[in-house]
Amino acid sequence: MLTYIIRRLLYSCVVLVLASFLVFFFVTASGDPLASLATAPNVSDQSIQNIVDRKHLDDSIFKRYGYWVQDVVTNQFGTTLLGDRPILPDLWRVMKNTLQLVIAAELLAILLAVFIGVYSALRQYSGFDYSMTSFSFLGLATPVFWLALMLQVGVVQIYEATGHRVFPVANLSSVDAGSGLSFALDRAHHLVLPVLVLMVANLATYTRYMRAAMLEVVNSDYVRTARAKGVAERRVTMKHAFRNALIPLVTLVAINFGALLGGAVVTETVFSLDGMGLYFVNALFSNDPYPVMAWLMITATMIILFNLVADIAYGLLDPRVRYD
Amino acid sequence: MTERQPSAEIPPQDREEVRLDSGIVTPHGSPAVAVPEQPLDTGLELPAATEQLALAYGAGITPKARSQWSYARIRFFRHRLAVISLFVLLAIGFVALFASRVAPYGFDELDLENITASPTTKDQHYFGTDLLGRDYLSRVIFGLRTSLWVALFVALLSTAIGTTIGAIAGYFGGVVDNLLMRFTDLILTLPTLAVLLTASAFFGSGDPLRVGVILALIFWTPLARIVRGVFLSLREKEYVEAAKASGASDIRIIARHMLPNTLGPLIVNATLLVAGAILVEAALSFLGFGIQPPNPALGKLIADGQGEGFNLWWLVTFPGLTIVVIALSINFIGDGLRDALDPTQRRVSG
Numbered sequence: 001m002l003t004y005i006i007r008r009l010l011y012s013c014v015v016l017v018l019a020s021f022l023v024f025f026f027v028t029a030s031g032d033p034l035a036s037l038a039t040a041p042n043v044s045d046q047s048i049q050n051i052v053d054r055k056h057l058d059d060s061i062f063k064r065y066g067y068w069v070q071d072v073v074t075n076q077f078g079t080t081l082l083g084d085r086p087i088l089p090d091l092w093r094v095m096k097n098t099l100q101l102v103i104a105a106e107l108l109a110i111l112l113a114v115f116i117g118v119y120s121a122l123r124q125y126s127g128f129d130y131s132m133t134s135f136s137f138l139g140l141a142t143p144v145f146w147l148a149l150m151l152q153v154g155v156v157q158i159y160e161a162t163g164h165r166v167f168p169v170a171n172l173s174s175v176d177a178g179s180g181l182s183f184a185l186d187r188a189h190h191l192v193l194p195v196l197v198l199m200v201a202n203l204a205t206y207t208r209y210m211r212a213a214m215l216e217v218v219n220s221d222y223v224r225t226a227r228a229k230g231v232a233e234r235r236v237t238m239k240h241a242f243r244n245a246l247i248p249l250v251t252l253v254a255i256n257f258g259a260l261l262g263g264a265v266v267t268e269t270v271f272s273l274d275g276m277g278l279y280f281v282n283a284l285f286s287n288d289p290y291p292v293m294a295w296l297m298i299t300a301t302m303i304i305l306f307n308l309v310a311d312i313a314y315g316l317l318d319p320r321v322r323y324d
Numbered sequence: 325m326t327e328r329q330p331s332a333e334i335p336p337q338d339r340e341e342v343r344l345d346s347g348i349v350t351p352h353g354s355p356a357v358a359v360p361e362q363p364l365d366t367g368l369e370l371p372a373a374t375e376q377l378a379l380a381y382g383a384g385i386t387p388k389a390r391s392q393w394s395y396a397r398i399r400f401f402r403h404r405l406a407v408i409s410l411f412v413l414l415a416i417g418f419v420a421l422f423a424s425r426v427a428p429y430g431f432d433e434l435d436l437e438n439i440t441a442s443p444t445t446k447d448q449h450y451f452g453t454d455l456l457g458r459d460y461l462s463r464v465i466f467g468l469r470t471s472l473w474v475a476l477f478v479a480l481l482s483t484a485i486g487t488t489i490g491a492i493a494g495y496f497g498g499v500v501d502n503l504l505m506r507f508t509d510l511i512l513t514l515p516t517l518a519v520l521l522t523a524s525a526f527f528g529s530g531d532p533l534r535v536g537v538i539l540a541l542i543f544w545t546p547l548a549r550i551v552r553g554v555f556l557s558l559r560e561k562e563y564v565e566a567a568k569a570s571g572a573s574d575i576r577i578i579a580r581h582m583l584p585n586t587l588g589p590l591i592v593n594a595t596l597l598v599a600g601a602i603l604v605e606a607a608l609s610f611l612g613f614g615i616q617p618p619n620p621a622l623g624k625l626i627a628d629g630q631g632e633g634f635n636l637w638w639l640v641t642f643p644g645l646t647i648v649v650i651a652l653s654i655n656f657i658g659d660g661l662r663d664a665l666d667p668t669q670r671r672v673s674g
Binding site: 023027137144149156157265285303304 | 506509510513514515517518521522523525526527599603606607610611612613623626630634635637640641644647648651652655656
């Protein structure tokens with residue numbers, strides 16, 4: 001097991017380095033991030049030249065990659081191209097915000113999916129099962145950003161009709177949020193709609209997974225054996241079937257969670273939440289390769305780590321799986 | 325069941341007699357009575373024992389040999405939701421194809437007398453109009469054309485890339501397989517939407533063809549894994565060995581002998597890819613990294629609608645609903661195809 005983990009980690013490092021060079025090459029080779037500065041009034045040639053000198057933009061791509069790696073190791077991912085702003089403190093800030101959103105949404109989605117999936121599987125082809133299956137089909141066909149927008153439309157329509165603001169439709173906090181408990185409540189109030197959207201976005205997939213896994217387990221031989229030897233039905237479903245049906249969901253959630261730490265790009269953009277996703281989109285809009293690179297590296301690392309976590313969890317939970 | 329085996333209706337003790345009397349030779353020696361397409365007109369009175377067989381004739385039931393594809397077709401048409409979805413999608417495709425004839429207004433046509441009209445039958449503004457009096461039904465219809473075109477293009481191109489890479493990796497194995505699959509893993513490691521956004525932001529976007537190519541360059545990876553898996557198991561089969569022994573070239577073995585066996589998963593995957601591509605393209609265009617004006621696209625229409633404020637709710641609602649209907653139809657069709665093309669399912673009834 002330990003050798004397996006070490007081998008995976010070593011291999012992942014190679015992948016990361018390769019990927020970083022590829023992305024760096026593509027991102028820096030295309031377009032001139034200073035083009036907009038050159039045509040802007042009030043920006044002297046000297047200040048543009050300063051940026052070029054500071055970031056070694058005149059050097060070859062390999063040298064620049066070298067400087068970038070040096071920045072990553074010694075200078076915490078360096079600074080942005082425009083404004084010379086340190087990248088890592090910003091990333092930590094948005095990461096904390098994203099964590100609040102993602103953890104809340106994932107927890108809700110998992111709880112609901114487990115309940116719906118198990119219940120649908122135990123009552124296969126019942127009215128509940130059919131309506132939940134239709135719901136997940138609908139969920140898979142609905143664009144996340146549109147769902148978010150429709151919720152905002154709904155809130156605005158309610159406001160127009162009654163003059164009552166049910167939920168905030170943007171930002172993480174009010175301007176006068178205060179501190180302590182009132183801050184936390186205000187934050188929770190702001191997160192209701194984004195969490196709802198992100199939850200629905202994952203719920204459909206999780207439910208289908210859970211239902212399929214539970215169906216497979218319920219119809220397996222060892223469950224029939226358990227019934228045949230007289231184990232109580234409740235004990236059969238909870239202890240024999242349910243625990244094993246959870247295994248696929250655990251791995252799926254782990255993988256998905258790693259990807260979501262890169263921010264729910266769409267949700268954060270629609271609700272203007274100061275998270276990883278919005279940070280990334282803004283970095284792309286400013287055509288700045290350095291924050292883009294830093295974001296991609298951190299996100300890719302998270303994905304790799306959580307994929308590994310998923311595989312390890314699978315090995316621990318399912319004794320049939322062996323890594324060597 | 326009765327459709328395929330009329331003999332099951334005949335009491336066992338009478339079976340032999342039926343065969344003798346009707347004088348029909350069963351081609352494969354199957355227990356089922358092979359009944360010709362047309363009842364033989366022998367001009368003779370049928371003996372009493374064959375009455376039930378005659379009944380089967382009378383009901384117009386003629387068992388016949390079916391190919392894998394006709395089984396698949398029959399199973400698909402039994403899937404009611406898939407068939408309905410197919411018709412819905414065909415209708416939408418038809419509208420998209422003849423957009424300029426169907427749409428009541430042009431894409432950028434202004435109707436200054438009906439600015440910000442909510443959905444109404446007046447002047448055919450069924451989806452309402454925006455601040456400039458542009459008819460949103462017409463804009464959705466033109467946007468539909470671009471979005472569907474991009475999605476089909478993505479599905480075809482990524483299927484082609486995925487199949488080629490998967491087939492080569494699975495067929496040759498060894499170093500080639502290792503290299504190609506590590507490359508696939510590398511792409512899968514990176515977050516999809518982020519890669520797409522980065523690619524669009526730095527390589528320029530706006531043009532539907534470019535957006536399609538960028539999407540296809542990411543979307544082929546799952547298919548490559550599927551095809552590789554099938555090929556790995558197929559290349560050990562006797563008929564592949566036989567083809568090799570008789571001197572067929574690698575390309576011929578891949579294309580003629582092995583590829584047809586992956587068609588099932590291939591078709592299902594390509595279908596579902598269309599839905600995935602529509603959703604992702606819409607998200608990209610919405611974020612401003614996908615298709616851009618003057619090219620119409622559904623995601624961009626939603627972004628425009630959002631920009632004009634939430635009081636004009638119809639500008640956001642209808643383009644989004646259109647996407648939902650398309651994606652839902654395609655997913656149902658994919659579901660029906662998956663059931664239909666599953667070779668382990670031989671049953672037609674039920």
